[in-house]
Amino acid sequence: MKYCVALANEGGGYIVLGVTDKRPRQIVGSIAYSKAGELNGIKSRIVNELRFRVEVTELEHEKGRVLVFEVPTCPVGRALDYEGAYLMRVGEELRPMTPDMLKRIFAEDQQDWFSQPARCDASPDDVIALLDTQTYFELLKISYPTSRDAVLE
Structure with missing residues (x-):
């Protein structure tokens, strides 16, 4: 159970029974x-x-039976725990997750600040007042529109 949790927290993976740990695998x-x-x-x-x-996939081979456990990744923005411990692998051992790993997982479902609107529900006059529309049209080498609606368009 602990290895399943650790693998899920690290993006998923496989647990294979019936194959040697050391290479070349047999x-x-x-x-x-x-x-x-x-x-x-x-x-x-x-x-x-x-x-x-x-x-779980059960494979029959001439040298013996192999079980493959396919562990999915944890849900976006959510670390998984087992008996109160958020687990990760460190080499062959299981350890509690480090704060930076937990922070990275918990931040996965947070929108990047750059993709969020800077301001909502602005009136047309607010938009024109907040943006340097004159410079915008000068940089595009387009004459400044004669009406507010044309500027917004």
Whole structure:
């Protein structure tokens, strides 16, 4: 469960059972969740405890059975926790997320200040007063319009 949370917080990934950790990777097979109903049981437990779905693929190979757990990324702007801890991987270990990692995730759904309107509900006269419309038309080498509506257009 902890590795699923850590992977989700880091953009998603895979947990593979039945393959060696060290390179060159070799298929060694896995008996994890091999009894009737155990694979469906772990899928259900993950959804119940973590509140997100992890896809599990079972592959049969001549050298043994391989399980691939596909962990999705966490929702935008939301870090996931397990038993109150926001987790990330550091090498082969799991550690609490650093404040900068949490801040980065929580800021994902925040609009960039540059994409937000500087002012809303401005009247036509406010727009002309706030913008240097004379310079705008001079830079475009266009004569200044004769009416307010033409300036706004």
